[in-house]
Amino acid sequence: MRKFLLIFLIPILILSGCKCPVIKKKVEEEMIKPEEKKELTKPEEKREIEGKATPEEIKKAIRGEEIPVAEIPKGKRFVKPEEISLELAKIFQNIYFDFDKYDIRPDAEEVLKKIGDYLLKNPDIKILIEGHCDERGTREYNLVLGEQRALSARRYLIIMGVSPKRMYTLSYGEDMPADPRSNEEAWAKNRRCEFKIEVEK
Secondary structure: OHHHHHHHHHHHHHHOOOOOHHHHHHHHHHHOOHHHHHHOOOHHHHHHHHOEOOHHHHHHHHHOOOOOOOOOOOOOEEEOHHHOOHHHHHHOOOEEOOOOOOOOOHHHHHHHHHHHHHHHHOOOOOEEEEEEOOOOOOHHHHHHHHHHHHHHHHHHHHHHOEOHHHEEEEEEEOOOOOOOOOOHHHHHHHOEEEEEEEEOO
8 A cells, every 4th residue: 555655646746846956957957948058158168169170171271272361350459479478479489481482391380389289278369470571573472472371370270270260361571571681591581470469459
């Protein structure tokens, strides 16, 4: 008789509002709509996801396909890393290129790896990649070459997993030499990419 009563009473207790925390939690989780579950993602996790390239963007970068570059937002300011800290200056160093090339050299890869690691750990940081050339060649040609150099650096960072939405590019061609002299030493310094970091005005 007791067994019969227990079997009969258990469903009634559950339906009448059992206070069992395990059952209550499970029921509440099932009642949450999928879109509401997405909103429960922690802010830190959201920023990390937003700061990373999608698998499709990484595949495109590996294949060398074009990934649209966003226009530099009006009112934004980008500064040299050394204007922020010595630590950032050591990470965001210039990278250099061979004459009339925009391929990433082995020495540039080492620099880009450090930059990529920093950006992946700091998903709120956005950067401007500036492409530069030496004085040889026409101004128009060097503007295109400078852009290709900036895009090469950007592509490398996308393959590392950095979101393209966090990186802007700009070419100065031959207009802003690091060394104004006209010799091999100066030209080698001028074939470069510089990295600027976005700051609040």
